[in-house]
Amino acid sequence: MSSQTAPWLTIIGIGEDGFDGLSPAAQSALQSASLIYGGARHLELLNGASQDISCEMKAWPSPLTKGIEELALHRGQNTVVLATGDPQWFGIGATLHRQFSAEEIEVIPHLSAFSLAASRLGWSLQNVETLSLHGRPLDTLRGFLYPGARIIALTSNGAAPGEIADLLADEGYGASSLTVLEHLGGPQEKVSSCEAEEFNGEAAELNTVAIEVKPIPNTPVLSRTPGLPDSAFRHDGKMTKQEVRAVTLAKLAPIPGQLLWDIGAGSGSIGIEWLRAAKDTKAVAIEPLEKRRVFIRGNAAALGTPQLQLIEGKAPEALDNLPQPNAIFVGGGLTSTGILKTCFDALPSGGRLVANAVTLEGEQVLAEGWKKFGGELCRIAISRADPIGGLTGWHPLMPVTQWSLVKS
Numbered sequence: 298m299s300s301q302t303a304p305w306l307t308i309i310g311i312g313e314d315g316f317d318g319l320s321p322a323a324q325s326a327l328q329s330a331s332l333i334y335g336g337a338r339h340l341e342l343l344n345g346a347s348q349d350i351s352c353e354m355k356a357w358p359s360p361l362t363k364g365i366e367e368l369a370l371h372r373g374q375n376t377v378v379l380a381t382g383d384p385q386w387f388g389i390g391a392t393l394h395r396q397f398s399a400e401e402i403e404v405i406p407h408l409s410a411f412s413l414a415a416s417r418l419g420w421s422l423q424n425v426e427t428l429s430l431h432g433r434p435l436d437t438l439r440g441f442l443y444p445g446a447r448i449i450a451l452t453s454n455g456a457a458p459g460e461i462a463d464l465l466a467d468e469g470y471g472a473s474s475l476t477v478l479e480h481l482g483g484p485q486e487k488v489s490s491c492e493a494e495e496f497n498g499e500a501a502e503l504n505t506v507a508i509e510v511k512p513i514p515n516t517p518v519l520s521r522t523p524g525l526p527d528s529a530f531r532h533d534g535k536m537t538k539q540e541v542r543a544v545t546l547a548k549l550a551p552i553p554g555q556l557l558w559d560i561g562a563g564s565g566s567i568g569i570e571w572l573r574a575a576k577d578t579k580a581v582a583i584e585p586l587e588k589r590r591v592f593i594r595g596n597a598a599a600l601g602t603p604q605l606q607l608i609e610g611k612a613p614e615a616l617d618n619l620p621q622p623n624a625i626f627v628g629g630g631l632t633s634t635g636i637l638k639t640c641f642d643a644l645p646s647g648g649r650l651v652a653n654a655v656t657l658e659g660e661q662v663l664a665e666g667w668k669k670f671g672g673e674l675c676r677i678a679i680s681r682a683d684p685i686g687g688l689t690g691w692h693p694l695m696p697v698t699q700w701s702l703v704k705s
Contacts, residue, residue: 303400304400304401304402304403305372305373305374305375305376305401306368306376306377306378306393306397306401306402306403307326307330307375307376307377307378307402307403307404307405308377308378308380308384308389308390308393308402308403308404308405309323309326309327309377309378309379309380309384309405309407310380310381310382310383310384310388310404310405310406310407310408310409311323311335311339311342311343311379311380311381311382311407312381312382312407312408312413312481312482312483313342313480313481313482313483313484313485313486313503314482314483314484315342315343315483316342316343316349318407318482319405319407320405322405323405323407324349326377326403326405327343327349327350327377328349328350329375330350330352330375330376330377331352331353331371331374331375331376332352332353332354332355332371332374332375332376332377333350333352333353333354333355333376333377333378333379334354334355334356334357334364334368334376334377334378334379335354335355335356335357335378335379335380336356336357336379336381337356338503339379339380339381340354340356340379342379343379355367361392365392365393365396368393368396369396369397372397372401378393381410382406382407382408382409382410382413383406383407383408383409383412384404384406385404385406386409386411386427387429387431387451390404408482410449410451410478410481410505411425411427411449411505413478413481413482413505414449414476414478414481414505414507415449417478417481417488418476418507420447420449420507424447425447425448425449426441426446426447426448426449427448427449427450428441428448428449428450428451429450429451430450430451430452430453430457430461431451431452431453432453434598434603434604435457435460435461435464436464436597436598436599436601436603437601437603437604438450438461438464438601439464439468439598439599439600439601440521440572440573440600440601440602441601442465442468442470442510442519442601443510443518443519443520443521444510444511444512444518445510445511446508446509446510447507447508447509447510448507448508448510449505449506449507449508450505450506450507450508451505452504452505452506454502455499455500455501455502455504456499457500457504457506458475458477458496458498458500458504458506459496459497459498459499459500461475461493461506461508462475462493462494462496465493465494465508465510466493466494468516469512469513469515469516469517470493470510470511470512470513470516471492471493471494471513472492472493472494472511472512472513473492473493473508473509473510473511474490474491474492474493474508474509474511475490475491475492475493475496475506475507475508476488476489476490476506476507476508476509477489477490477498477500477504477505477506478504478505478506478507479500479501479503479504480501480503480504481505485501487501493508517529519600521573521574522574523542523543523546523547523551523570523571523573523574524539524540524542524543524546524570525539525542525566525570525600526539527539529596529599529600530564530565530566530569530592530596530600531564531592531595531596532563532564532566532589532592532596533564533588533589533592535563535564535589535629536563536564536566537563537566537567537628537653538679538694540677540679541653541677541679541697541699542566542567542570544677544699545567545626545651545653545699546567546570546571546574548649548651548699548701549567549571549624549626549649549651550624550649551571551574551575551578551624552575552578552623553575553576553577553578554576554577554578554579555575555578555579555623555624556578556579556580556581556620556621556622556623556624557571557578557579557580557581557622557623557624557625557626558580558581558583558616558619558622558624558625558626558640558643559571559580559581559582559583559626559628560583560612560616560625560626560627560628560629560630560636560640561583561584561612561627561628561629561630561631562582562583562584562589562593562607562628562629563584563589563592563593563628563629564589564592564593564596565582565584565592565593565596565597565605565607566596567626567628568580568581568582568593568597568602568605568626569596569597569600569602569605571624572602572604572605573600573601573602579604579606580602580605580606581605581606581607581608581619581622582605582606582607582608583608583610583611583612583615583616584607584608584609584629585609585610585611585615587609590607590609593605593607594607611630611633612627612630612633612636612639612640613633613634613635613636613639613640616639616640616643621643621644621645622643622644622648623644623645623647623648623649624644624648624649624650624651625640625643625644625648625649625650625651626651626652626653627640627650627651627652627653628652628653631652631654631658631659631662631663632658632659632662636662637650637652637662637665637666637670640652641666641670641704644704645704646704646705647703647704648703648704649701649702649703649704650672650700650701650702650704651699651700651701652666652699652700652701653697653698653699654697654698654699654700655695655696655697655698659698660698663698663699663700666700667700670702671702672700672701672702672703673700673701673702674698674699674700675698675699675701676696676697676698676699677696677697677698677699678693678694678696678697679693679694680692680693680694681694
């Protein structure tokens with residue numbers, strides 16, 4: 298039987314109402330602490346209560362990892378870390394839980410910016426897209442835009458609302474309602490709203506942005522369900538076409554939190570749609586040609602998946618030292634020696650492998666993989682209606698042979 302470790306580290310969420318807005322338990326933890334860590338703004342919020350706090354207060358150094366190393370040296374001492382709002386919601390709580398056991402930590406959350414913003418707007422928080430753009434690429438927002446969406450986003454600085462307004466206008470959502478909520482929960486709180494395309498103001502450094510998404514007429518709607526139109530991607534012809542892509546993603550089965558290897562990524566369409574399809578997914582795109590890597594970077598940013606990791610190289614050599622995937626797609630490089638065995642061996646039990654071929658040589662590799670490892674082998678043939686003179690006929694695309702399996 299393992300012994301219970303007494304918590305020595307208390308993570309306290311604090312709001313713009315400072316010390317007086319904290320619960321009695323949080324105030325008591327601060328008053329009895331031997332050391333307090335926090336951002337400079339967090340420590341300023343305690344100024345009015347300095348007579349009640351006698352211990353040393355330290356601002357986090359840069360980089361943060363140095364501060365966490367310092368924190369570990371105080372293990373066992375009564376230490377407090379201050380965080381904004383709810384530390385477990387896009388906060389430092391998750392970072393510290395990766396470094397220390399749950400038994401060592403007590404978390405005392407405050408109201409999050411999401412809760413405060415939803416209450417000001419009268420929105421049902423369970424129906425709102427909540428995301429952080431704090432220290433993250435603004436392009437992430439593009440993946441959450443659809444008519445009628447309600448989004449609450451944490452931001453990095455006072456310039457962010459204007460940048461968000463510009464992005465909305467660029468995407469055809471300039472008619473969206475944009476609400477900037479500054480210093481939520483404190484004496485300087487300010488809430489202002491306008492249409493995104495009309496926003497030209499400045500905001501306080503501490504702000505949260507709420508968006509009610511409204512398109513202008515004829516704005517294309519890009520679903521998160523796999524099978525985006527081919528026109529959504531820049532490419533040189535090396536890409537998995539819409540209908541085949543939808544079938545391929547169905548076999549890959551995106552699951553929240555899981556990792557995909559997209560080998561011979563071409564335009565990046567498979568990896569990008571994997572990231573859009575399920576929450577917190579990860580993807581690594583492996584592509585040897587710089588021209589195509591340029592396409593992948595642009596497509597990932599334009600479609601709201603800037604987190605797509607891009608690796609230069611050819612499989613199987615480029616697969617060395619990558620984290621273990623939950624799913625693998627092979628769209629290029631099928632004739633490389635040992636590629637299918639390398640991929641099969643890399644997968645855990647329950648992992649999915651899908652490979653597509655349009656050449657006879659590629660088909661031969663897939664047939665051999667099917668005989669050796671099992672799974673399913675099928676052929677996908679798509680025809681699209683095209684004009685023939687003044688009439689219409691079927692234009693067949695190149696048939697695709699697809700091999701897929703789930704590793705037992």
